Amino acid sequence: MKKYPIEQGEDPAQQKRLDFASLSNKETQVKRLEFSEEQLSFALDAARMVFWDWNLQTGKASWSSNFVHLYGLDVDSQEKSYEAFLSTVHPEDRQLIEQDAQKSLQSKRDSSVEYRIILPDGKIRWIRSQYKFFYDEQGNPVKKTGIDIDITERKLAEIKIKDGLKEKEVLLQEIHHRVKNNLQVVSSLLDLQSMHIDSPALLEVFRDFQNRVKAMAIVHQQLYESNNLSQINLAVYIRSLTENLFQVYSIVPAKVSLILDLDNVSLKIDAAISCGLIINELINNAIKHAFNESTQGVIKLSLTKDESKNITLIVGDNGIGLPENWELPNSHPLEFQLVNALVQQLEGTIEYNCYCGTKFCIRIPCD
Ligand SMILES: Nc1ncnc2c1ncn2[C@@H]1O[C@H](COP(=O)(O)OP(=O)(O)O)[C@@H](O)[C@H]1O
Numbered sequence: 001m002k003k004y005p006i007e008q009g010e011d012p013a014q015q016k017r018l019d020f021a022s023l024s025n026k027e028t029q030v031k032r033l034e035f036s037e038e039q040l041s042f043a044l045d046a047a048r049m050v051f052w053d054w055n056l057q058t059g060k061a062s063w064s065s066n067f068v069h070l071y072g073l074d075v076d077s078q079e080k081s082y083e084a085f086l087s088t089v090h091p092e093d094r095q096l097i098e099q100d101a102q103k104s105l106q107s108k109r110d111s112s113v114e115y116r117i118i119l120p121d122g123k124i125r126w127i128r129s130q131y132k133f134f135y136d137e138q139g140n141p142v143k144k145t146g147i148d149i150d151i152t153e154r155k156l157a158e159i160k161i162k163d164g165l166k167e168k169e170v171l172l173q174e175i176h177h178r179v180k181n182n183l184q185v186v187s188s189l190l191d192l193q194s195m196h197i198d199s200p201a202l203l204e205v206f207r208d209f210q211n212r213v214k215a216m217a218i219v220h221q222q223l224y225e226s227n228n229l230s231q232i233n234l235a236v237y238i239r240s241l242t243e244n245l246f247q248v249y250s251i252v253p254a255k256v257s258l259i260l261d262l263d264n265v266s267l268k269i270d271a272a273i274s275c276g277l278i279i280n281e282l283i284n285n286a287i288k289h290a291f292n293e294s295t296q297g298v299i300k301l302s303l304t305k306d307e308s309k310n311i312t313l314i315v316g317d318n319g320i321g322l323p324e325n326w327e328l329p330n331s332h333p334l335e336f337q338l339v340n341a342l343v344q345q346l347e348g349t350i351e352y353n354c355y356c357g358t359k360f361c362i363r364i365p366c367d
């Protein structure tokens with residue numbers, strides 16, 4: 001293979017190496033040191049990093065030449081000290097640097113901290129500083145050394161994304177509020193319409209529809225008031241739902257009491273609405289059909305989540321029990337078909353028994 005001679009000035013490193021040959025031992029060492037410093041400074045510049053070193057005993061600092069540019073320091077007048085550095089840091093972030101250093105000292109670990117500096121023209125620059133402490137033989141810290149980098153662009157992008165997300169969350173909450181209001185309008189329209197109805201059976205149908213609309217409206221109300229827009233706390237939802245039903249039927253505790261035993265379970269919105277509608281139907285039925293005049297009614301509702309995160313919902317009453325030949329899938333044209341359809345939608349199962357009143361047990365798999 002043909003070898004090409006290295007031309008003068010083509011490779012500065014090679015040129016320096018060639019220079020070393022003509023120097024004495026000590027001079028060579030000094031030259032080599034200067035050379036590595038030059039290389040380091042070149043590498044730091046290329047990586048847009050600055051290097052600094054703070055002697056904790058003398059309070060004196062030293063830093064790479066590009067430090068002054070990053071921190072907007074006056075090249076001539078500034079003495080190199082920790083105070084000179086700290087004077088550039090945003091007053092609100094100075095404590096943060098101090099706290100982080102204390103943590104690093106306690107844990108004896110390297111650390112990094114992000115803070116703002118104020119440039120002479122008043123502009124803000126974000127800095128990420130990665131640093132470590134050095135200790136003497138007795139374990140006392142003697143110096144702090146670090147490498148800083150300008151992260152303003154990344155920080156501004158982060159702030160923009162966060163602000164955008166917050167804005168979208170507020171918008172989504174607003175939408176839930178509007179959906180709830182619209183459902184309330186539907187409920188009021190049903191109410192208005194029902195004023196012209198004489199038939200008690202038809203009136204009941206209207207009331208059932210109103211309760212279903214209300215069950216859905218409660219979810220949106222809860223989401224509007226919550227910080228978590230993707231999940232609904234089912235226990236909280238069930239409490240409002242049952243409270244509404246007891247209010248609609250003007251039930252006094254002396255006549256029918258409600259016992260709730262609810263685990264802290266959260267569900268996605270769609271699943272929560274399905275569960276809410278199922279509970280609405282079952283409690284509605286218990287209130288309407290289970291008790292005769294003389295019974296001191298009790299409705300129990302329990303919600304549990306097992307280790308495999310499956311949900312079990314039990315709705316029971318101590319009433320008269322279901323009519324004979326009552327079959328779950330083929331029962332009444334709407335209500336139980338609705339319950340069944342909702343259970344299927346949740347890929348769950350439903351069972352019932354009438355040993356002592358009526359008891360429905362619904363199991364829903366959850367991921
Ligand atoms: N908890 C219950 N206790 C006693 N009977 C019930 C209970 N739940 C349902 N039923 C009976 O089952 C029937 C069907 O219920 P459903 O399909 O919800 O229709 P609806 O409530 O409109 O009558 C009711 O009419 C009632 O006779």
Ligand SMILES: [Mg+2]
Binds near residue numbers: 281284285335
């Ligand atoms: Mg019913």
